[in-house]
Amino acid sequence: xxxxxxxxxxxxxxxxxxxxxxxxxxxxxxxxxxxxxxxxxxxxxxxxxxxxxxxxxxxxxxxxxxxxxxxxxxxxxxxxxxxxxxxxxxxxxxxxxxxxxxxxxxxxxxxx
Amino acid sequence: xxxxxxxxxxxxxxxxxxxxxxxxxxxxxxxxxxxxxxxxxxxxxxxxxxxxxxxxxxxxxxxxxxxxxxxxxxxxxxxxxxxxxxxxxxxxxxxxxxxxxxxxxxxxxxxxxxx
Numbered sequence: 001x002x003x004x005x006x007x008x009x010x011x012x013x014x015x016x017x018x019x020x021x022x023x024x025x026x027x028x029x030x031x032x033x034x035x036x037x038x039x040x041x042x043x044x045x046x047x048x049x050x051x052x053x054x055x056x057x058x059x060x061x062x063x064x065x066x067x068x069x070x071x072x073x074x075x076x077x078x079x080x081x082x083x084x085x086x087x088x089x090x091x092x093x094x095x096x097x098x099x100x101x102x103x104x105x106x107x108x109x110x111x112x
Numbered sequence: 113x114x115x116x117x118x119x120x121x122x123x124x125x126x127x128x129x130x131x132x133x134x135x136x137x138x139x140x141x142x143x144x145x146x147x148x149x150x151x152x153x154x155x156x157x158x159x160x161x162x163x164x165x166x167x168x169x170x171x172x173x174x175x176x177x178x179x180x181x182x183x184x185x186x187x188x189x190x191x192x193x194x195x196x197x198x199x200x201x202x203x204x205x206x207x208x209x210x211x212x213x214x215x216x217x218x219x220x221x222x223x224x225x226x227x
Contacts, residue, residue, distance in 0.1 A: 043155075100216055
């Protein structure tokens with residue numbers, strides 16, 4: 001199967017860390033991605049990780065990949081109110097012509 | 113680069129009318145994707161093109177939907193006749209030639225309301 005699954009909702013307090021989780025089923029995925037969608041806007045790429053890596057850090061963002069469990073997570077350190085958005089994980093495969101399979105999105109709410 | 117450009121940003125129409133959504137991909141990108149987003153169904157891939165050729169249209173809901181890409185810088189998604197259940201946000205995205213991460217760049221979307 002090609003399902004990508006995420007929890008629907010996450011609420012955190014400003015300054016705390018947020019962890020958004022994603023599971024996927026296709027072990028042939030070559031890259032995995034995190035996109036952010038702010039209200040009224042399109043999806044914006046946040047970061048991606050190649051499938052032979054297990055971690056990638058980019059400023060406040062840390063991506064962890066557990067290929068054995070087909071589990072991807074996005075950690076946002078020192079979460080700010082501006083981080084409130086919907087976060088989508090996505091996977092791509094080497095023979096799928098740039099096609100991505102997206103999860104349903106996790107709505108992150110950051111309370112002041 | 114201006115990014116992916118979509119027009120109109122908002123469209124309100126009556127049931128039965130024809131609706132045409134437009135997209136200009138990022139220059140040099142040879143993949144173009146049309147998505148639909150609703151609360152109920154989330155983000156759905158409708159169709160995608162490579163070098164102006166439709167590759168996979170299995171996500172197109174029914175014959176009322178059609179998409180064209182007459183050249184590398186323009187694509188349309190047409191709904192004829194439109195129905196209230198077609199109300200959604202329609203996104204266009206483009207992607208550079210394969211050879212690295214298959215990053216897709218999304219436009220701002222067209223919010224369609226069919227009354």
